[in-house]
Amino acid sequence: MTTRRERANAIRALAMDGVEAANSGHPGMPMGMADIAEVLWGDFLHHNPTNPHWPNRDRFVLSNGHGSMLQYALLHLTGYDLPIGELKRFRQLGSKTAGHPEFHHTPGIETTTGPLGQGLANAVGFAIAEEVLAARFNRPGHDIVDHHTFVFVGDGCLMEGISHEVSSLAGTLKLGKLVAIYDDNGISIDGEVHDWFTDNTAERFRAYGWNVVVGDNDKPVDGHDAEAIKKAISSATSQSDKPSLIICKTIIGFGSPNKEGKESSHGAALGKDEVALARKQLGWEYGPFEIPQTMYDSWSAKKSGADAEKAWNDKFDAYAKAFPELASELKRRLSGELPANWKEGAAAFIKKLQTEGPVVASRKASQMSLDAYGPLLTELIGGSADLAPSNLTIWKGSKNIATGGAEGNYIHYGVREFGMTAISNGIALHGGFIPYDATFLVFSDYARNAVRMSCLIPAHTIHVYTHDSIGLGEDGPTHQPIEHMASLRLIPNNRLWRPADAVESAVSWKMAIERAGNPSCLIFSRQNLKHNPRTDEQLANIEKGGYVLWEPSEKFKAIIIATGSEVGIAVEAAQALGDQGVPVRVVSMPCTEEFDAQPVEYREGVLPSWCRARVAVEAASVDFWFKYVGLDGKVIGMTTFGASAPINDLYEHFGITTPKIVDAVKSVIK
Numbered sequence: 001m002t003t004r005r006e007r008a009n010a011i012r013a014l015a016m017d018g019v020e021a022a023n024s025g026h027p028g029m030p031m032g033m034a035d036i037a038e039v040l041w042g043d044f045l046h047h048n049p050t051n052p053h054w055p056n057r058d059r060f061v062l063s064n065g066h067g068s069m070l071q072y073a074l075l076h077l078t079g080y081d082l083p084i085g086e087l088k089r090f091r092q093l094g095s096k097t098a099g100h101p102e103f104h105h106t107p108g109i110e111t112t113t114g115p116l117g118q119g120l121a122n123a124v125g126f127a128i129a130e131e132v133l134a135a136r137f138n139r140p141g142h143d144i145v146d147h148h149t150f151v152f153v154g155d156g157c158l159m160e161g162i163s164h165e166v167s168s169l170a171g172t173l174k175l176g177k178l179v180a181i182y183d184d185n186g187i188s189i190d191g192e193v194h195d196w197f198t199d200n201t202a203e204r205f206r207a208y209g210w211n212v213v214v215g216d217n218d219k220p221v222d223g224h225d226a227e228a229i230k231k232a233i234s235s236a237t238s239q240s241d242k243p244s245l246i247i248c249k250t251i252i253g254f255g256s257p258n259k260e261g262k263e264s265s266h267g268a269a270l271g272k273d274e275v276a277l278a279r280k281q282l283g284w285e286y287g288p289f290e291i292p293q294t295m296y297d298s299w300s301a302k303k304s305g306a307d308a309e310k311a312w313n314d315k316f317d318a319y320a321k322a323f324p325e326l327a328s329e330l331k332r333r334l335s336g337e338l339p340a341n342w343k344e345g346a347a348a349f350i351k352k353l354q355t356e357g358p359v360v361a362s363r364k365a366s367q368m369s370l371d372a373y374g375p376l377l378t379e380l381i382g383g384s385a386d387l388a389p390s391n392l393t394i395w396k397g398s399k400n401i402a403t404g405g406a407e408g409n410y411i412h413y414g415v416r417e418f419g420m421t422a423i424s425n426g427i428a429l430h431g432g433f434i435p436y437d438a439t440f441l442v443f444s445d446y447a448r449n450a451v452r453m454s455c456l457i458p459a460h461t462i463h464v465y466t467h468d469s470i471g472l473g474e475d476g477p478t479h480q481p482i483e484h485m486a487s488l489r490l491i492p493n494n495r496l497w498r499p500a501d502a503v504e505s506a507v508s509w510k511m512a513i514e515r516a517g518n519p520s521c522l523i524f525s526r527q528n529l530k531h532n533p534r535t536d537e538q539l540a541n542i543e544k545g546g547y548v549l550w551e552p553s554e555k556f557k558a559i560i561i562a563t564g565s566e567v568g569i570a571v572e573a574a575q576a577l578g579d580q581g582v583p584v585r586v587v588s589m590p591c592t593e594e595f596d597a598q599p600v601e602y603r604e605g606v607l608p609s610w611c612r613a614r615v616a617v618e619a620a621s622v623d624f625w626f627k628y629v630g631l632d633g634k635v636i637g638m639t640t641f642g643a644s645a646p647i648n649d650l651y652e653h654f655g656i657t658t659p660k661i662v663d664a665v666k667s668v669i670k
Contacts, residue, residue: 002298005035008034008038011030011077012254015067020272029183033223038226044148048301060151061120064152075109077299078299082106117163119153120166121162130430135405168416172402201245201247213247255281259274336516346513350503361527366392366464366509369506371397393464425454428460442484465523469619471650476644481620482621482638542590544595546590546607554583559611561587582665613669613670
């Protein structure tokens with residue numbers, strides 16, 4: 001009979017071999033956490049390797065993602081579609097075993113991890129999603145949404161500031177289905193952490209409102225004692241009104257005679273000779289990547305997983321008979337399919353706005369869009385980093401998840417921009433929701449790495465950023481974003497929309513909602529924006545990211561490209577130039593990435609190559625726009641930080657005015 005230690009040693013052997021084959025990676029953590037992983041995956045985790053997307057599975061997140069060989073070994077041994085050949089190709093181009101776990105890349109990976117602490121934040125998002133979904137759909141005798149989220153974290157995860165943001169919120173929200181297991185090995189890349197990390201972690205998490213699980217005499221659980229680990233996880237999963245942190249003391253590189261307990265095992269291959277010595281010390285008698293059939297039989301979760309899913313499917317069938325409308329809605333939401341009346345409802349609202357022509361700030365237009373779209377989308381869940389009255393992210397149907405029961409759909413994140421954004425990623429990945437989060441655009445800096453992860457994962461999150469320029473006025477340069485849109489536009493797979501009026505704002509929301517599986521950034525103004533008249537063709541073309549908004553009656557000699565609040569100024573300049581006999585086209589370009597994705601014929605029709613007399617206008621960093629105006633064109637925008645003053649004074653001071661645009665256009669016409 002295969003023993004627990006032998007099962008754990010299979011993980012250790014695969015981790016050593018994978019890192020050795022790549023001559024790159026992190027063997028120490030997988031070897032140190034193997035015993036914990038063996039107990040969790042063997043005795044507690046509900047999952048089905050033959051269907052990694054079973055909705056009611058437990059979620060497992062490896063926040064200390066550098067130890068990815070631990071997860072790859074677990075997925076391989078339990079029966080996921082991750083053959084041994086992929087483990088042999090660890091960290092190689094095109095393999096399913098990348099250096100850090102990647103969602104969509106490897107079956108069984110719930111989220112992309114690596115930047116320390118973000119996996120913990122994603123796990124908080126998973127737990128929020130489970131709780132809110134359960135409140136909405138479960139009924140007495142029908143606990144159809146009922147699963148845990150388990151997350152492994154290391155010293156580095158808990159040193160990162162994001163760990164404070166999300167753990168504090170998780171405790172406040174009493175997320176009882178969240179269990180974090182802390183690998184307290186006392187080692188990081190630089191060595192023993194006692195010189196730079198001496199927090200009383202247990203008391204820290206108790207102060208957050210967590211249930212902290214330790215061993216005898218308030219000491220950490222022995223992370224190499226299977227029975228102690230099992231007892232600790234049992235205690236954590238029995239807790240229903242608090243998230244749990246299990247503190248486990250482990251030895252990094254466990255089993256390596258010369259490197260266990262040392263930083264030398266953290267981030268480099270052990271070396272051929274040391275691997276051989278470790279095999280001997282662990283009593284592992286098999287060659288590299290050799291796993292006996294008895295070990296596979298012991299580890300396989302295919303039957304137990306299929307049985308668990310079948311039992312849940314039977315429960316769901318009974319639920320569907322008792323509550324057919326709820327069951328249908330849950331299936332739709334989990335599939336990511338939008339409601340049948342979505343397209344018609346969104347189109348009608350956009351047409352209504354175009355007809356009525358409200359003159360409002362685009363942040364207000366954003367709230368109007370939420371009021372229109374929210375009733376159509378039960379899956380919409382939002383929140384703001386303590387700026388709801390400014391971001392205008394609360395709509396008429398918003399209910400606080402902490403008090404709203406089955407109708408809960410709004411999260412008060414507090415001042416936690418980074419944590420908020422990473423939590424949104426987790427909510428999106430869980431399924432059943434389209435999350436949006438919000439703060440001022442200038443504070444996207446705090447959140448930027450989580451925005452980057454939204455795009456890399458990718459996750460269907462909507463990041464709302466208001467107060468988008470020097471137009472916010474008197475708060476001054478600390479709150480006036482200059483370089484932020486350019487930075488966000490540079491992230492691959494992002495879509496950044498900066499609408500020019502209420503109509504474009506509604507289209508921006510529609511496009512973000514329909515961008516299934518991928519993120520968007522919506523950029524809104526503090527100040528009121530003029531309404532722009534449009535033909536039906538122009539209205540339809542907003543979705544293409546850039547379109548001709550103003551066309552002179554005769555052949556144009558120059559093109560002005562603008563976004564957001566500057567579109568109105570651009571149109572005024574075009575009208576003034578027309579009065580002077582200089583016909584000019586105005587292109588509104590709310591989303592450059594969407595425009596760039598259009599067929600070349602469309603792009604040529606909007607920005608014909610024959611017209612090189614071009615001026616771009618945006619109250620932000622100028623450098624980005626030279627890709628559209630060329631070296632012969634001009635960009636009117638910001639080359640410095642802003643200043644504290646009323647909005648009109650600022651636009652005049654920085655030269656973002658109709659006369660300046662007129663002069664610039666004349667200067668580029670040859």
